[in-house]
Amino acid sequence: MSVRLAVEQPEGFAFTPANLEWAKTQIKKYPEGRQASAVLSLLWRAQEQIGGWLPEPALRYIADMLDMAYIRVYELVTFYTMFNLVPVGRYYVQVCGTTPCMLGGAEDIKDACRKHIGEKDHVSDDGMFSWTEVECLGACVNAPMAQINKYYYEDLTPKNFESILKRLRAGEDVEPGPQDGRQTSAPAGGPNTLTDPALYANDPSGPEPGSAGTTVMASEAKRPASKHEKGPR
Numbered sequence: 001m002s003v004r005l006a007v008e009q010p011e012g013f014a015f016t017p018a019n020l021e022w023a024k025t026q027i028k029k030y031p032e033g034r035q036a037s038a039v040l041s042l043l044w045r046a047q048e049q050i051g052g053w054l055p056e057p058a059l060r061y062i063a064d065m066l067d068m069a070y071i072r073v074y075e076l077v078t079f080y081t082m083f084n085l086v087p088v089g090r091y092y093v094q095v096c097g098t099t100p101c102m103l104g105g106a107e108d109i110k111d112a113c114r115k116h117i118g119e120k121d122h123v124s125d126d127g128m129f130s131w132t133e134v135e136c137l138g139a140c141v142n143a144p145m146a147q148i149n150k151y152y153y154e155d156l157t158p159k160n161f162e163s164i165l166k167r168l169r170a171g172e173d174v175e176p177g178p179q180d181g182r183q184t185s186a187p188a189g190g191p192n193t194l195t196d197p198a199l200y201a202n203d204p205s206g207p208e209p210g211s212a213g214t215t216v217m218a219s220e221a222k223r224p225a226s227k228h229e230k231g232p233r
């Protein structure tokens with residue numbers, strides 16, 4: 001994440017008609033005089049529209065829309081690391097380097113980034129990737145981990161992480177979540193508490209997804225987590 005504006009800037013920025021409608025809906029959620037409260041959501045939508053970063057015309061556009069001083073918007077985008085002020089790759093890799101991930105091998109993951117992408121905070125020559133190091137992303141139990149665009153990739157090793165990068169570069173979809181077959185953040189090897197099926201005998205709906213192990217849950221532990229199970233826990 002850069003706290004400086006990109007040297008090369010586009011001429012201007014405007015929301016797409018659909019995003020403009022969405023932005024107006026967000027702004028209406030706040031009482032008169034408090035429209036600035038919508039600023040983070042509008043900035044995020046603008047960043048998504050542009051492809052992962054915020055050029056200066058977008059900052060001014062949103063400031064004008066919310067009747068905010070430009071400097072107030074600059075303050076926000078240079079404070080929150082989720083905003084990028086310089087272009088990123090099509091796949092933006094954020095490697096967690098905080099203690100549990102560092103102890104679990106984050107340095108090796110960063111080395112893999114250097115090998116397959118290049119130096120930190122630079123877009124690869126093919127435009128496909130850029131990477132940076134971030135603080136804890138809240139998935140420490142699955143350390144080491146990295147976020148790629150919206151998704152978490154967990155229980156990383158240099159081998160499985162390099163495979164993820166290669167497959168993405170080849171245009172393949174790669175299932176997010178634990179990369180070692182673990183069921184979400186259950187113990188490695190599967191759930192080991194509340195495993196008695198009798199506990200669920202009177203529950204017509206059965207155990208909740210992600211709850212303790214029945215036979216069904218044990219088999220679930222063998223599959224990668226589904227798209228609905230990704231993200232901070």
Ligand code: FES
Pocket residue numbers: 096097098099100101102135136137138139140141143144145
């Ligand atoms: S330390 Fe890496 S996700 Fe928390």
